[in-house]
Amino acid sequence: MIELEMINVTLGYDHHTVMEDITFKASPGEMVGLIGPNGSGKSTIIRALSHLIRRKSGVITVGGRDIEKIKRQELACLVGVVPQLPILPSTFTAFEIVLMGRNPHMGLFEAESQRDFEIARQAMSRTSTEKLANRHVNELSGGEIQCLLIARVLVQETEAILLDEPTANLDIGRQEDILNLIKKLCRENNLTVLAAIHDLNLAAQYCDRLILIHNGRIQANGTPAEVITNANIKEVYGAENCVYTHPVNGLPTVLLSALKKKAT
Amino acid sequence: MPRKNKSTEQTAGYLSRRRVRIISLLGLCAALLIIIAIAASVGSVPIPLGTTASILVDKLPFVDLTPTWDAAIATIILDIRLPRVILAGLVGAALAIAGATYQGLFRNPLADPYLIGVAQGASLGAVIGFLLPAAWNLTGMGVIPMFAFIGAVVATVVVYLLSRVGKTLPVTTLILAGVALSALLGSIVSYLVISSGNKLHSIIFWMMGSFSGSVWSEVLMVLPYIAVGIAVIVIFARLLNVMQLDEEQAQQLGVNVENFKIILLAAATLITAASVSFVGTIGFVGIIIPHAVRLIWGADHRFLLPLSILVGAVFMILTDLVSRTVLAPTEIPIGVITAICGAPFFLYLLRRRKKAIF
Numbered sequence: 274m275i276e277l278e279m280i281n282v283t284l285g286y287d288h289h290t291v292m293e294d295i296t297f298k299a300s301p302g303e304m305v306g307l308i309g310p311n312g313s314g315k316s317t318i319i320r321a322l323s324h325l326i327r328r329k330s331g332v333i334t335v336g337g338r339d340i341e342k343i344k345r346q347e348l349a350c351l352v353g354v355v356p357q358l359p360i361l362p363s364t365f366t367a368f369e370i371v372l373m374g375r376n377p378h379m380g381l382f383e384a385e386s387q388r389d390f391e392i393a394r395q396a397m398s399r400t401s402t403e404k405l406a407n408r409h410v411n412e413l414s415g416g417e418i419q420c421l422l423i424a425r426v427l428v429q430e431t432e433a434i435l436l437d438e439p440t441a442n443l444d445i446g447r448q449e450d451i452l453n454l455i456k457k458l459c460r461e462n463n464l465t466v467l468a469a470i471h472d473l474n475l476a477a478q479y480c481d482r483l484i485l486i487h488n489g490r491i492q493a494n495g496t497p498a499e500v501i502t503n504a505n506i507k508e509v510y511g512a513e514n515c516v517y518t519h520p521v522n523g524l525p526t527v528l529l530s531a532l533k534k535k536a537t
Numbered sequence: 538m539p540r541k542n543k544s545t546e547q548t549a550g551y552l553s554r555r556r557v558r559i560i561s562l563l564g565l566c567a568a569l570l571i572i573i574a575i576a577a578s579v580g581s582v583p584i585p586l587g588t589t590a591s592i593l594v595d596k597l598p599f600v601d602l603t604p605t606w607d608a609a610i611a612t613i614i615l616d617i618r619l620p621r622v623i624l625a626g627l628v629g630a631a632l633a634i635a636g637a638t639y640q641g642l643f644r645n646p647l648a649d650p651y652l653i654g655v656a657q658g659a660s661l662g663a664v665i666g667f668l669l670p671a672a673w674n675l676t677g678m679g680v681i682p683m684f685a686f687i688g689a690v691v692a693t694v695v696v697y698l699l700s701r702v703g704k705t706l707p708v709t710t711l712i713l714a715g716v717a718l719s720a721l722l723g724s725i726v727s728y729l730v731i732s733s734g735n736k737l738h739s740i741i742f743w744m745m746g747s748f749s750g751s752v753w754s755e756v757l758m759v760l761p762y763i764a765v766g767i768a769v770i771v772i773f774a775r776l777l778n779v780m781q782l783d784e785e786q787a788q789q790l791g792v793n794v795e796n797f798k799i800i801l802l803a804a805a806t807l808i809t810a811a812s813v814s815f816v817g818t819i820g821f822v823g824i825i826i827p828h829a830v831r832l833i834w835g836a837d838h839r840f841l842l843p844l845s846i847l848v849g850a851v852f853m854i855l856t857d858l859v860s861r862t863v864l865a866p867t868e869i870p871i872g873v874i875t876a877i878c879g880a881p882f883f884l885y886l887l888r889r890r891k892k893a894i895f
Contacts, residue, residue, distance in 0.1 A: 356789070
């Protein structure tokens with residue numbers, strides 16, 4: 274069980290700063306959603322927490338340890354990432370791609386054991402991808418690849434999972450399946466889950482806590498009801514009076530109406 | 538005894554493909570030994586295959602056959618033909634695995650062992666060696682291989698230093714720097730070649746590659762580089778698979794990408810430089826063999842690399858055999874043969890398999 278934490282972190286590329294003064298914590302058993310407009314820096318936070326980019330200042334910790342002091346292979350055993358729909362090498366089969374999730378757990382001279390095969394098989398059946406196992410990945414759809422990447426992160430057996438737009442390419446049925454699965458894992462295995470989610474309604478339905486990012490800063494951090502308010506949505510997205518209460522579960526829901534947004 | 542096996546269709550498919558690859562590896566090992574024997578038998582003095590085999594087997598440790606053959610025949614096999622066959626095998630293996638490594642590292646199907654300046658560096662070194670007065674030939678290994686090796690290593694180090702950005706080595710920058718430096722060195726080589734006068738013929742012949750006149754001392758000089766380089770690359774085969782995703786995913790799956798790139802580049806460059814120094818810049822093998830292997834057996838580097846080694850060795854020994862026998866006693870430069878024999882076969886493979894090849 275590990276906590277992910279950022280304290281007063283500044284992030285950026287080369288000479289320009291993308292995010293400033295970022296402070297938040299994600300705890301085991303909690304599903305945290307990162308929301309915000311395009312280019313607000315959701316992916317940058319995920320990249321920083323998987324140590325693809327280095328912070329410019331501040332402190333990033335994984336399980337209380339400075340991320341810069343953790344070796345890559347060890348970090349990959351602690352934190353798994355589902356990247357935003359990458360192009361996968363076409364010459365590998367789906368099973369081989371999923372099996373690559375075992376890489377951080379294997380020594381240089383090791384080959385996959387029966388146990389590794391079994392872990393991969395289970396992950397594929399949990400994500401309903403077992404039928405794809407022997408297909409080459411260039412034959413798969415975006416949604417199938419998304420599920421495959423989630424299977425891969427399960428195979429990685431990490432204590433924290435970062436997801437970058439995990440549902441962007443899925444139909445609503447699959448969106449539900451995948452988010453339900455992630456939430457179940459989060460609860461049952463006490464995983465720390467941080468997901469960048471574009472769709473505000475999905476984020477509100479599934480996450481315990483939302484972090485709203487705007488212009489490289491944290492605009493709001495709290496329960497869905499605290500974060501998805503008319504005031505915040507107007508400030509960040511420019512849409513007015515579009516937050517309603519979901520008729521069944523009482524969670525905030527964003528509904529746009531063509532009549533409300535002024536044509537400019 | 539049948540093992541208790543819970544594996545379903547998914548693992549079954551994976552495991553059966555792996556079984557095919559293991560059987561192919563063993564088959565190719567056997568084929569390599571047979572082809573070494575055949576290649577040693579064929580030549581201006583034809584020697585029966587049985588005799589050749591006995592002479593070779595006799596040389597194995599703990600085996601002692603009573604000689605039924607002429608001592609002169611044994612000398613032809615062991616001191617004249619065998620070093621040449623072995624050197625060809627080594628160089629074929631080295632170029633094939635170096636090509637597979639560069640293609641995997643750069644995730645680029647056009648990559649070959651000469652992409653980042655090795656060939657042009659070696660050529661410039663060799664040409665300088667040819668143009669120097671003969672009195673310079675002081676070292677035991679001969680001035681040409683030494684200069685070629687230095688040229689190859691210096692050229693890649695320069696490319697490497699030019700492409701470093703901070704602590705990272707962007708692959709695209711590396712390729713572009715390699716292509717640009719190769720063009721620069723190539724033009725210097727061209728100028729030196731046309732102004733080389735009576736040495737023109739030997740320079741051109743060197744650049745097209747040849748195994749003619751190979752001796753054991755050359756084999757022994759090349760062997761350590763190739764053996765160490767191959768060992769290093771094969772150890773990292775699984776990580777090379779993960780690298781096929783992309784560098785970010787590889788990092789997220791625990792690969793220290795920057796260190797990994799430097800280690801593999803160094804190993805692949807060293808084995809290429811060592812091979813090229815003694816036999817010239819033989820083209821085609823390094824790019825086509827890994828593709829052919831990938832087409833037939835798939836992209837898992839744990840099999841792609843060893844299979845490339847074996848196929849590369851077999852292919853090079855066969856092409857060298859063709860180059861010294863077809864127009865005997867004249868030798869055709871091996872670079873010509875590799876393309877004439879290899880290209881149609883590769884095009885056939887390409888047509889037969891219509892799936893993605895990289």
